[in-house]
Amino acid sequence: MKTFLRRLAILDYLRSSKVQKSTDDILNHLISSDYLDAAGKGGRSGDSVADSAAVRRTIQRDLNFLYGAKDVLNEEGDNDFGLEASRGTGKSLLWSLDPYSTLAYDFEKMPTYLALSFAMTQKHLSDIMPKNTLAEMERFFKNADTKLQKEASKVSPQQFGRLKESVEFYQRGQRLQAANYDIAVLDTIYRAILKSKQLTFSYRGKSYRVHPFGVVILLPKLYLVCKKHEDIEKPNEYRNFLIHKISDIDVATQASRVPESFNLKAYLDDGNMDVFIDPDDRAHYHLVLRFTIAESSNLIADLAENPISDDQQLKQINELQYELTAKVKRTIQLKNWIMGLGRVATIVSPSIIQQDILAELNALMSNYSDYETPL
Template identity: 50%
Template sequence: MKTFIRRLEILHYLQQRHAARLEPVSTDTIIQHLIDGEYVGDSEREPKSLLRLIQRDLKFLLGDYDEEDDSYLNNFGLEVTRGRGKTQLWSLDPYQQVSYDFEKMPAYMALALTVTRKHLKQVLPSSTQQELAQVFFNAENRLQQAQNKLSAKQYSRLGNAVEFYQRGQSLRSPDFDMTVLDRIYQAILKGKRIRFSYQGGQGKRDYDVHPFGVTIMLPKLYLVAVKDDAMKAGNQEDYRSFLVHRIRDLEVLPLANSVPEDFQLKDYLDSGNMDVAIDRDHSFYE
C-alpha cells in the first residue's frame, strides 16, 4: 500500500506541474517532494537506497520499452527526457496517450458536449477547461459532420437553442475572479484552509475559514464554509455562505481543513441551509 501511495503521489505531483505549465523536474526534485510530504519513511532516506527506490517507481510508471516504436508503453502519460549530464527530467501529460475517434462519436454524445460546454465553463477550474478544449472542439466538428437522422445543421441549431433561463431576475452572472474559484477548488482537493477578504454589506472583512463546498445557484456562486474560530469552539455546523464574486485576495493556507468526513453538500442544501447569515455579529444576510 505504501508503494502504491508513493507512486500515486509522483503522478499527482507531476500532473499539478503540468496543469501549472511548469518545466519538467529531475529525479532529485521528485525525491525531495516525497520527503517533504513524508511519503518515505526515515528508514528509507539513505540517499543511494532512496534514489534506487524512486528510480524503480518511475520505471514502473513508464512501463515496458517498445523498441519498434522507440517509446515506453505507459498508461499514465509519463515522459522522460535527458537533462544536463546524466540527469533525467520528468513530466506528465495524462492525455497524451488518450485518443478519441471523433468520426465514430455518436451524434448524441457530441450534442451533449456542445450543449453543456457553455454552462460548464463558468464553474470548471481553468486548467480543466484547457484540458477539455480539444475535446469540445472535436465534438463540435463531429456535429457538423453528422449524417444520421438529423442533419448537421439541425444538430448545430439545437446546440444553440438550449439555454438556462429563470423568470424574473436576469441570469447574468456577476463578474468574479476565476483565480479565486480555482484556489477554492484547490483548497478543497488538498484539504486546506483558506484566508480571504470579503466585501460584504457592511464593508470589507477578513476571514480564515474551512471550505466545505461550492454551491452553484445561478446566476451566483457561493462558498460554503465554517470560520476557524467557530471550528475551534466546536461549532462545526456554524455554516457561512460567501458570494464568490465578493471574495478578494484568497490564499490557500498550509493548514488542514477540518471538514467532517460525513458532510454532504447536497444534504446541507436539501435542508434549506442557504439562508445563512454571513456575519451574525452584525446580523446581515446575503
C-alpha cells in the same frame, strides 16, 4: 540541455507508470537510462552516482521545479505538468502524474450523444470549471465539435444549429444580471477542495481563514460554503460567501477539516442557504394555504408537479378552491413566494406566518401613503 532532457525523462517515466514512484525509483530509472551515468556526469557539474546525496538533491531540485514549489506537501505549486506528490514511508515522497493529463481517448469512435454532451458542457459549464480541468477538456470539446460537424451532413443545417442551442439555464421571476467574478478565485477554491487545504482571503474588507466545504450555484450568484477556522468545531456555524466579493485568495498550507459525513446536497435540502425572517426562529411550521383559482390557471398543476416540501398535500375543497398543507420554515423565500401568488392565496394557518405577510403588506402600503388612491 542535459537538465531539460533529464526532467523530460522524469515526466515520461511517470507518465508510463500506473502507480506512484518514489524519488529512489526515479533516480534508479535515470541511472539505468544513462541520464545519470556511472562516470558521475549528470545534468549538473559535480553530480556523481558515487555521491548519492548530491545526486538525490539534484533529482529533488528537478522534481521541485516540475511541481512548482520547494515544499511540495505544504505549498501550492505553479504546476503545469500535472505532477502530484504524497507522503510515502517515513520521510520519503511518492510521485505521479495527474491521471487526467495522461488520458487517451479514441475520438473517432465517439458516439453522437457523447459529442453533444461535451458540446453542452462547454457551453454551460466552462465558466465554472477548474482551470486545469478546462484545459484538459479542450481537446474533448474540439473533437466533439468535429464529430457534430460531421453529423451535420446527415441533417439539415437548421437542425444542426439547434443541437447546442436546445438547452438554456434561466431564472424564474425577475431576471437579475450575474455579477462579474474572477475565475482565478473560483479556480483557487477548487484547488483547495481537491487538496483538502484551508483558504485565506479578504471579504468586504475583512480577512478570513476558512475550511472550504463546497461551491453552490444559485442563479445568478455563486457561493463558497465553508466554516471559519475558529468555528470548525461548532456543528452549525457555516458561512456562505459570495464568490464575486472574494479577493486576495490563497490556498493555505494547513489541511482543511471537512467531515466525511458532510453532504452538500443534504446541506442545501435542509434549508441552510435560506434567509430566515427571524434568525433565531428556524422551527418548522404546518402551513395551510387556501387557493381560489380561476379556470385558466395552471397553479395547482404546477404545485402538484413541483411541491414546496416533501410532505406537501393538495386537496380540492370545491370547484374553484384548493387547500395546500406543507411543513415549512419562516424564510424570506417563503414570504416572497406567497406574496407573489397575490390574491389567489390565503394563509389559513399558522398565525405567525399570517403576521409575516401582513407586516410586509403594511410596510409596502406605507410606501404609498402620500399617493392618492384613484377612484
